[in-house]
Amino acid sequence: MKTILSEQQIALTVKRLAHQIVENNQGLIDTVIIGLQPRGVFLSDRIVDELKQMTPALPIKYGKLDITFYRDDVRKALHIANATEIPFSIEGKKVVLIDDVLYTGRTIRAALDALLDFGRPSKVSLCVLIDRRFSRELPIQPDFSGKAIDTIVSDKVKVNWAETAEKDEVVIV
Amino acid sequence: MKLSTKHLLGIKDLSKEDINLILSTAEQFKEVLQRPVKKVPSLRDITIVNLFYENSTRTRMSFELAEKRLSADVLNFAASSSSAAKGETLLDTVNNILSMKVDMVVMRHSASGAPHFLAKHIPAAIVNAGDGINEHPTQALLDAFSMKEKLGRIEGLKVAIIGDIMHSRVALSNLYLLKKMGAEVLVVGPPTLIPTYIGEALGVRVTYNLQEALKWCDVANVLRIQLERQNQPLFSSLREYNLAYGIKRSNLDSLGKEIVIMHPGPINRGVELDSDVADGKSSIILNQVENGVAVRMAVLYLLAGRDDNQ
Numbered sequence: 001m002k003t004i005l006s007e008q009q010i011a012l013t014v015k016r017l018a019h020q021i022v023e024n025n026q027g028l029i030d031t032v033i034i035g036l037q038p039r040g041v042f043l044s045d046r047i048v049d050e051l052k053q054m055t056p057a058l059p060i061k062y063g064k065l066d067i068t069f070y071r072d073d074v075r076k077a078l079h080i081a082n083a084t085e086i087p088f089s090i091e092g093k094k095v096v097l098i099d100d101v102l103y104t105g106r107t108i109r110a111a112l113d114a115l116l117d118f119g120r121p122s123k124v125s126l127c128v129l130i131d132r133r134f135s136r137e138l139p140i141q142p143d144f145s146g147k148a149i150d151t152i153v154s155d156k157v158k159v160n161w162a163e164t165a166e167k168d169e170v171v172i173v
Numbered sequence: 174m175k176l177s178t179k180h181l182l183g184i185k186d187l188s189k190e191d192i193n194l195i196l197s198t199a200e201q202f203k204e205v206l207q208r209p210v211k212k213v214p215s216l217r218d219i220t221i222v223n224l225f226y227e228n229s230t231r232t233r234m235s236f237e238l239a240e241k242r243l244s245a246d247v248l249n250f251a252a253s254s255s256s257a258a259k260g261e262t263l264l265d266t267v268n269n270i271l272s273m274k275v276d277m278v279v280m281r282h283s284a285s286g287a288p289h290f291l292a293k294h295i296p297a298a299i300v301n302a303g304d305g306i307n308e309h310p311t312q313a314l315l316d317a318f319s320m321k322e323k324l325g326r327i328e329g330l331k332v333a334i335i336g337d338i339m340h341s342r343v344a345l346s347n348l349y350l351l352k353k354m355g356a357e358v359l360v361v362g363p364p365t366l367i368p369t370y371i372g373e374a375l376g377v378r379v380t381y382n383l384q385e386a387l388k389w390c391d392v393a394n395v396l397r398i399q400l401e402r403q404n405q406p407l408f409s410s411l412r413e414y415n416l417a418y419g420i421k422r423s424n425l426d427s428l429g430k431e432i433v434i435m436h437p438g439p440i441n442r443g444v445e446l447d448s449d450v451a452d453g454k455s456s457i458i459l460n461q462v463e464n465g466v467a468v469r470m471a472v473l474y475l476l477a478g479r480d481d482n483q
Contacts, residue, residue, distance in 0.1 A: 068201070069201075069214070074219075074474075074477060080194070080197075081201035084201065116210075117210035
């Protein structure tokens with residue numbers, strides 16, 4: 001087991017990602033944040049906390065999206081759905097999708113399909129904590145990435161969050 | 174996590190975990206049905222035939238809508254307008270349909286056990302949409318979903334099932350489900366419409382007094398009088414039935430508490446339910462219909478997604 005990001009490093013990375021999101025979206029005007037269920041939400045919760053501190057005057061529109069019903073492997077494995085909460089319109093908005101690990105790109109493919117069923121955003125960008133950039137199966141790239149790692153497919157990258165593990169940490173098992 | 178059964182033949186075969194899985198999945202589908210685009214691509218490569226040997230409005234439309242909202246391909250079969258009228262057997266009809274590469278069968282039949290018979294002879298997954306006087310599992314699941322949505326729980330609820338218990342597949346499926354989920358159940362009706370040993374056999378209380386049941390319960394699930402299944406008169410007249418067992422505004426006003434009124438439809442207005450009760454504020458009858466689509470989406474999704482389908 002090898003640690004890639006420690007608790008302190010994750011905290012710094014989350015701050016940086018939040019700043020990049022603000023910088024690239026004109027101070028969050030017309031921007032909505034959407035975390036992907038279930039594990040992307042741990043990252044988006046942290047990023048949204050940062051954003052609230054940075055722009056206290058601006059109410060941040062923050063939703064959660066579950067992509068289970070949009071997966072392309074229904075016949076291969078049954079997945080259990082989590083809650084989707086998007087209590088606002090995304091029509092014409094700039095959407096920042098947040099997930100913890102970008103791996104094959106299939107989850108993001110499904111997320112884009114799911115998102116478009118809620119309306120037509122003016123722009124969608126992608127923010128991830130870990131980008132496994134040599135394992136992609138679809139032409140999908142992140143706009144904001146915490147750390148890119150060049151692992152082989154057989155490596156297992158594990159992102160632990162304090163909500164379900166001891167502490168925030170990214171390791172290779 | 175997945176369902177413990179390949180088919181949904183009855184609530185009798187489901188575990189408590191299965192029921193909870195269906196209800197929680199249905200909650201997510203209910204959210205899908207509030208979206209601008211009320212459709213997901215989950216069952217895009219699945220073909221489903223709705224095989225209805227008995228008439229139905231609500232259930233057939235609800236299943237068809239659920240299938241379409243899941244992006245499945247849908248075939249509809251009504252016995253009256255098909256070769257079944259020429260004398261083709263059930264098994265022949267279904268095998269002919271399956272040879273056209275159909276994955277799932279949703280079936281209603283007037284003979285109890287018809288879907289169980291099919292399940293033994295064909296490879297496709299079967300969903301029972303009502304078989305004779307045996308079970309109507311998706312109705313019980315949507316009733317449970319609606320109760321839980323309205324009152325927050327099923328365990329510990331006091332539910333009175335009122336009316337034609339003898340001929341009602343809705344009653345039997347509800348009884349199985351409510352007992353498995355830890356609710357208390359009381360069945361109410363005229364002695365001629367309640368099976369003699371139901372209390373001992375299924376562990377439910379029996380009463381012949383409507384007002385006593387209404388005083389006791391949190392939820393009254395009122396059944397339709399099924400005249401088409403009674404081959405001898407079991408009560409003297411519909412008017413007399415209404416006087417003794419029909420629920421009227423005055424029955425509810427004297428209770429001093431709110432109870433929830435449910436009915437699986439179609440309602441015989443002025444027989445088991447008076448109009449001001451069916452359309453009143455304690456009635457969740459139309460919520461039941463709305464929830465039916467989400468619950469059936471959950472059942473179809475969970476059965477199609479079993480990995481041993483490969």
